[in-house]
Amino acid sequence: MDKAMSGVSSKPADVNISNISIQVVSAQGKLPGRRPQRKPIGKSRPKKQIKKKAPFWNVQSKILLLTVFLFILAITAWTLLWLYINKTESKDAFYFVGMFRITNIEFHPEYRQKESREFLTVAQTVQQVVNLVYTTSAFSKFYKQSVVADVSNSSKGGLLIHFWVVFVMPHAKGHIFCEDCVAAVLKDSIQTNIINRTSVGSLQGLAVDMDSVVLNAGLRSDYSSTIGSDKGCSRHFYADHLSRCYPLEISATSGRLMCHFKLVALVGHLIRLSIESVQIEADNCVMDSLAIYDSLLPIHSTVLYRICEPTRTLLSFVSTNNLMLLTFKAPQIRRLSGIRAYFEVIPEQKCENNVLVKEITGFEGKISSPYYPSYYPPKSKCTWKFQTPLSTLGIALKFHNYSIAKKSVKGCEHGWWEINEHMYCGSYVDHQTIFRVPSHLVHIQLQCSSKLSDKPLLVEYGSYNISQPCPVGSFRCSSGLCIPQAQRCDGVNDCFDESDELFCVTLKPACNASSFRQHDPLVCDGFRDCEDGQDEQNCTQSIPCNNRTFKCGNDICFRKQSAKCDGAVDCPDGSDEAGCSCGGSWPALLRVTGGADTQEGAWPWQVSLHFLGSAYCGASVISREWLLSAAHCFHGNRLSDPTPWTAHLGMYVQGNAKFTSPVKRIVVHEYYNSQTFDYDIALLQLSVAWPDTLKQLIQPICIPPAGQKVHSGERCWVTGWGRRHEADNKGSPVLQQAEVELFDQTVCVSTYGIITSRMLCAGVLSGKRDACRGDSGGPLSCRRKSDGKWILAGIVSWGHGCGRPNFPGVYTRVSNFVPWIHKYVPSLL
DSSP: OOGGGTTSOSSOOOOOGGGOOOOOOOOSSOOTTOOOOOOOTTOSSOOOOOOOOOOSSOHHHHHHHHHHHHHHHHHHHHHHHHHHHHHHHHHHEEEEEEEEEESSSOOOGGGGOTTSHHHHHHHHHHHHHHHHHHHTSTTTTTEEEEEEEEEEEOTTSSEEEEEEEEEEOOGGGGGGOOHHHHHHHHHHTSEEOTTTTOSEEEETTEEEEGGGOEEEEOOHHHHHHHTSSOOTTEEEEEEOOTTOEEEEEEEESSSOEEEEEEEEEOTTEEEEEEEEEEEOOOOTTSSSEEEEESSSSOOGGGEEEEEOSOBOSOEEEEOSSSEEEEEEEESSOSSOEEEEEEEEEEEOOOOEEEEEOOSOSSEEEEEESTTTTSBBOTTOEEEEEEEOSSTTEEEEEEESSEEEEEOOSSOOSSOEEEETTEEEEEEEOSSOEEEEEOOSEEEEEEEOOSSSOBOOOEEEEEEEETTOSSOTTEEEOTTSOEEEGGGTTSSSOOSSSSTTSTTOOOOOOOOSGGGOOTTOTTTTSSSOOSTTOGGGTTOOSOOOOOTTSEEOTTSOEESOGGGTTSSSOOSTTOTTSTTOOSSOOOOGGGOOSSSEEOOTTSSTTEEEEEETTEEEEEEEEOSSSEEEEOGGGGOSTTTTOSTTEEEEESOSBTTOOSEEEEEEEEEEOTTOBTTTTBTOOEEEEESSOOOGGGTTTOOOOBOOOTTOOOOTTOEEEEEESSOSSTTOSSOOSBOEEEEEEEOOHHHHHHHHSOOOTTEEEEEOTTOOSOOOTTOTTOEEEEEOTTTOOEEEEEEEEEOSSSSOTTOOEEEEEGGGGHHHHHHHOGGGO
């Protein structure tokens, strides 16, 4: 035993691996313990001694090399195992994000610091509880971990816990991980007291509010960017000043952005986020998006709003509590991307008021949605009680860009209204409407019915004479507006919904020189109303630019809109004939009257839209990369996602398209009403523009001039691969065509009732020719007599059955949406 060890007790000592080391000593000359060589006997003259080299492969060298080899092997094996586990987890992991409220723990400011002992203690306690819940459940063998991401205070008291739950299993069996299934395990573990009728129960010793439990499926990218290794752009703001604006700004010109802004305000207050501008690739929220959540984690059931296209219009949103999350995603930045915004802390507002209306003519005051002009948040409620001074006076409400109608069996999408115990649904429109309540005592309640924040509402109120809703000498529109009687049946849509132009007897003007007056609207308007053109003779005054004239590139207004694309150069710069490649004059002989097969190439703007590989709707080519279709084809979360959609162009027989392209973007009209099919129009952008080499088989159809009216009795064509009869189970393999007749709007209204100015009817009274299921979104093509070009007059929208007698098909009137189309496809101007 060495001397250094002589004073050490013989009791076994604790051994740490870190204290063990291998020391290799190399010395020149003799090795210790080796005997010297003997001298040879019998020889007096010593020979020269040959020095023997120490062998290289001695025991110590072998041990050293073996140790290094095993070390390298262990590192390599561990690296490969880590890569395999990481790859398996990223491929077969399922992420769920949620929150719940703990009522029996008091909040401390230290919980905001992730490194604090207080946060770590609460996080560890919650994670242990959640671990126990899922390791004793049916998901136990797939459960991996739970992670607490944030702890915040709540206006209801206690702690609000934001957390992630991770499972790992093959994706082939991933269907068992439904949101409701995973959430049910957690909710069922909360033991509530039925006697006390309280939602607070015990979860392994934690007092958890059952009503606060939310658990949704999440994304791995969100998991990584909030608590994982990819937290490069995550910021946390705590705001405690009421009269202060906190700026939020970020931008980049290349690379990727995945940013999370967590906003927390004082308890009992709300957060108002104002977005000044958004630079983003328009992608319908598939890749690039700006999302606002009513929580601190991206829980999709708490989303307040999503912005998926660039905007420079100021938009503001209000939370329902003291928390808000703003996420900005731009995985592939091709040009400048970013946001400029600010947020502020505001007090909660009670939206209720008692209003005593005066006995005056007209509107005297205004009411609005909560937190106007901000978008009002989900679950918002407002109550107003109106009273007029006389029982003969009722309450008139003028809605700006909004309308209410009796509630049907379906739910309300944009606010439900209870007015004197009668239920109404709200919808957004592009004009004013007036709603009158014939009572001097009116109780009104508004409740947000949308899952997202809804557009702000502004309503003017006043009293009116119940026995005489409109003044003498005025006409009452179906929207409730009152217009002068002289404006009825004058050919101008003063009521917005054309109700002032319905049931009007159209009289042809007496076409003689003495019958015209200088102020006659038929004189010198750029259109020949008389067959001999007398109304347009001797017109010396210049006609201002309007929707009935064509504006040349040099700002000259040419008199007749029909002169555009007529083959004659009327503008000095030739701009009237520029870009006139739509609606080519294909021979009408190719069309066969009655539902029948077309000829290949007869309708080169016809498109078949396929959803997940199956024909679903039709569309029309309007440019090299844009299509026009019906909004109802894309109603719903799955259908509004462009990823599963493909467009088939230049096709005659289903499956044999000359060109196909994935759909890059779907733009549904913002006022589309799924109950009435009003504003039933949508634009689709192709990922790949169709090549010019296919222009013989693929051509755009012309868009009509804005506000152009079609004439009843005019014959047009409807085409598509839809069902040939109402009883058919599948669509036609060959493109079908049918000639239909445009109906007078009054006939259409008398047949269906709910016909707006954005709709038109076409068919035959016998009902033998009509569009059917599968034709939705397809074109109603009308041939212009002046130049033979084809115009997209309508889009297949809805109807009562298919080809039923006296029930024509209803189409979206395209001429009413020309400015909206130009907003997204300015190249058509």
